Amino acid sequence: MSGAPIVVSGLNHFFGTGEARKQAIFDINVTVKRGSLTILMGPSGSGKTTLLTLIGALRDIQDGSVYLLDRELNGATEGELVALRRRLGFIFQAHNLHESLTATQNVRMGLEVHGKGNASLQRAASHHMLDLLGLADRRDYLPGNLSGGQKQRVAVARALVANPQIVLADEPTAALDKESGHTVVEMLKTLGQVRGTTTVMVTHDPRILELADRIIKLEDGSVVSDESN
Amino acid sequence: MNWLLTQLFGRLPIGWLQLSHNKGRLFAAVSGVAFANLLVFMQLGIMGALNGSTVAPYAIIDTDIILSSQEGNTLTDSEHIARVWMLQALGVAGVADVSPLYIGNLPFTLDDGTSVSLLVFGVNTTQPGFVSPAIAPLLSKLTLENTTLLDEGTRGMPTSVIDGLKAGAPFAFEASGQTLTAVGTMNVGGGFLADGMMMVSDQTFLQFFGSRSSAAPDHIMVRVADGVSPETVAARLSDVLPALTVRVQTNEAAQAADLSFMSSERPTGIIFGFGVFMGILVGLVIVYQVLSTDVADHLREYATFKAMGYGQPFFLGIIFEEAIVLAVFGFIPGLIASMGLYAGLVAVTGLPVTMDASRAILVFLGTLTACTISGAIATRRLANADPADLF
Numbered sequence: 001m002s003g004a005p006i007v008v009s010g011l012n013h014f015f016g017t018g019e020a021r022k023q024a025i026f027d028i029n030v031t032v033k034r035g036s037l038t039i040l041m042g043p044s045g046s047g048k049t050t051l052l053t054l055i056g057a058l059r060d061i062q063d064g065s066v067y068l069l070d071r072e073l074n075g076a077t078e079g080e081l082v083a084l085r086r087r088l089g090f091i092f093q094a095h096n097l098h099e100s101l102t103a104t105q106n107v108r109m110g111l112e113v114h115g116k117g118n119a120s121l122q123r124a125a126s127h128h129m130l131d132l133l134g135l136a137d138r139r140d141y142l143p144g145n146l147s148g149g150q151k152q153r154v155a156v157a158r159a160l161v162a163n164p165q166i167v168l169a170d171e172p173t174a175a176l177d178k179e180s181g182h183t184v185v186e187m188l189k190t191l192g193q194v195r196g197t198t199t200v201m202v203t204h205d206p207r208i209l210e211l212a213d214r215i216i217k218l219e220d221g222s223v224v225s226d227e228s229n
Numbered sequence: 230m231n232w233l234l235t236q237l238f239g240r241l242p243i244g245w246l247q248l249s250h251n252k253g254r255l256f257a258a259v260s261g262v263a264f265a266n267l268l269v270f271m272q273l274g275i276m277g278a279l280n281g282s283t284v285a286p287y288a289i290i291d292t293d294i295i296l297s298s299q300e301g302n303t304l305t306d307s308e309h310i311a312r313v314w315m316l317q318a319l320g321v322a323g324v325a326d327v328s329p330l331y332i333g334n335l336p337f338t339l340d341d342g343t344s345v346s347l348l349v350f351g352v353n354t355t356q357p358g359f360v361s362p363a364i365a366p367l368l369s370k371l372t373l374e375n376t377t378l379l380d381e382g383t384r385g386m387p388t389s390v391i392d393g394l395k396a397g398a399p400f401a402f403e404a405s406g407q408t409l410t411a412v413g414t415m416n417v418g419g420g421f422l423a424d425g426m427m428m429v430s431d432q433t434f435l436q437f438f439g440s441r442s443s444a445a446p447d448h449i450m451v452r453v454a455d456g457v458s459p460e461t462v463a464a465r466l467s468d469v470l471p472a473l474t475v476r477v478q479t480n481e482a483a484q485a486a487d488l489s490f491m492s493s494e495r496p497t498g499i500i501f502g503f504g505v506f507m508g509i510l511v512g513l514v515i516v517y518q519v520l521s522t523d524v525a526d527h528l529r530e531y532a533t534f535k536a537m538g539y540g541q542p543f544f545l546g547i548i549f550e551e552a553i554v555l556a557v558f559g560f561i562p563g564l565i566a567s568m569g570l571y572a573g574l575v576a577v578t579g580l581p582v583t584m585d586a587s588r589a590i591l592v593f594l595g596t597l598t599a600c601t602i603s604g605a606i607a608t609r610r611l612a613n614a615d616p617a618d619l620f
């Protein structure tokens with residue numbers, strides 16, 4: 001890999017059309033280093049989530065450019081975007097687990113998308129990931145029988161099991177208790193150091209700020225401060 | 230089941246897991262498919278019986294070509310044809326023999342008060358080649374005046390009578406103020422046309438149906454010479470006989486024409502066709518409802534899968550997996566219930582309603598197709614699963 005995993009330049013984004021057209025992102029230029037943990041902060045409505053979905057290839061780029069893992073997202077085909085997303089790990093605020101799949105099966109979905117490894121290898125990898133997140137005794141539970149924090153940890157396991165190159169997380173610790181929230185962020189931090197996994201996370205949690213390599217503050221869709229530790 | 234499907238699809242059987250997770254919905258869907266199957270099977274069963282009884286009378290005669298009046302509709306719903314055409318036909322190259330066939334409906338009341346209506350076939354007893362080989366040896370018995378061969382499957386006829394006849398005990402009964410004596414049996418079965426059938430000599434026929442004359446039978450049966458195709462001879466006959474009054478059909482063509490008349494020009498045929506259509510529609514709607522509700526209930530999860538990099542084929546696979554599961558699980562109880570109802574119908578009505586493998590396979594394939602179509606329509610809702618809305 002030649003450049004940085006995420007290179008955003010001259011990015012603008014608008015919602016709505018005609019009279020209702022409103023700009024949510026204003027000329028953002030950000031380059032994120034490989035293996036770093038970057039935190040996005042800012043008041044509600046400042047565009048954090050919008051920026052994250054643009055970086056994550058979940059939203060079409062309207063103006064400007066986003067290079068994700070050396071691929072330009074602006075103008076990419078749906079097929080290219082789908083392929084790129086497989087190299088990312090998403091952690092949403094809501095767990096979005098499949099109610100009819102067990103914890104292990106939900107995590108396996110993060111592996112099956114790559115079509116690699118047989119079922120037993122995938123199961124072993126999923127178990128390992130769940131174990132790391134303290135869910136060893138909950139492997140075969142359906143989401144309905146897990147607590148909110150446990151579900152969120154399953155979702156984290158699902159996002160990380162396939163060893164993504166970039167992790168995008170939107171307030172992942174909101175549903176977690178202090179301790180497991182810390183565990184998750186420590187884990188992302190370690191992954192960054194060991195495997196070079198790059199993480200961009202939206203959070204307001206002050207305890208996490210200490211762990212960040214870089215903190216970007218947004219206001220009204222623009223970057224107002226950008227500090228590296 | 231999970232293991233089997235995992236092997237089959239090479240992935241987690243999400244469609245199946247999802248369906249079986251919501252037991253109530255699965256039950257409703259399977260019942261719906263089973264019910265739709267039942268509807269279709271019943272309609273097809275009755276339609277099959279209708280078709281069966283339409284062509285059943287052909288089994289007791291044996292002919293290559295049938296000449297009939299253009300005014301008639303089917304073999305048993307016919308008009309008279311002038312006997313002179315019989316002689317004319319004999320002169321046509323390739324015609325080996327000809328024989329008249331008289332058909333009438335004879336209602337009568339049995340001693341126990343049961344009223345029975347029989348289709349009576351009057352044949353020339355000196356030409357056994359024109360009746361089915363099973364009946365031919367019995368034909369000589371009919372040369373005696375007022376004797377008859379009785380249908381074993383006649384509705385309302387006591388089994389003791391049939392058993393007696395088989396054992397050689399004649400059975401005499403009154404009809405149209407005259408006495409008829411059954412001297413043997415044949416096996417045709419009732420059906421929709423009449424309670425049963427019976428065969429008599431042309432002499433006996435004309436005696437019972439006083440208004441009929443030997444100059445005008447219902448049909449003229451034509452046997453072609455060895456080595457000549459009935460089609461060729463039929464074409465020659467058509468050239469010779471007046472097309473406006475005489476219809477020339479090979480045996481096969483006549484049966485096909487009767488079937489198409491009964492299924493397309495008779496209200497019964499149309500009603501049953503409509504019933505099949507309704508059954509399919511019911512199944513389609515139920516499966517669509519279940520699958521599209523399922524998609525709607527799991528939009529966030531599907532959106533998550535999209536975000537994770539699953540493409541359209543994956544989602545189509547899930548929906549079709551569900552469609553196949555519903556088709557298979559609905560078909561089995563539908564088939565079993567239908568066979569039960571068929572047996573009930575046979576017991577109550579004596580109609581020849583039977584389940585044959587080809588029908589079962591046809592309905593199963595139809596069920597699969599209908600479920601797949603429903604699934605395909607339901608997948609359109611997947612477009613609403615937008616991963617950008619997840620954060």
Ligand SMILES: Nc1ncnc2c1ncn2[C@@H]1O[C@H](COP(=O)(O)OP(=O)(O)OP(=O)(O)O)[C@@H](O)[C@H]1O
Pocket residue numbers: 015016024042043044045046047048049050051
């Ligand atoms: N789908 C949408 N349609 C229209 N406007 C939108 C949409 N999503 C976001 N916006 C608008 O864009 C702006 C930025 O929203 P965004 O969700 O990115 O903010 P945020 O920083 O994530 O806020 P929060 O902290 O509340 O999550 C807001 O003014 C919001 O109203």
Ligand SMILES: [Mg+2]
Pocket residue numbers: 048049050170620
């Ligand atoms: Mg947000």
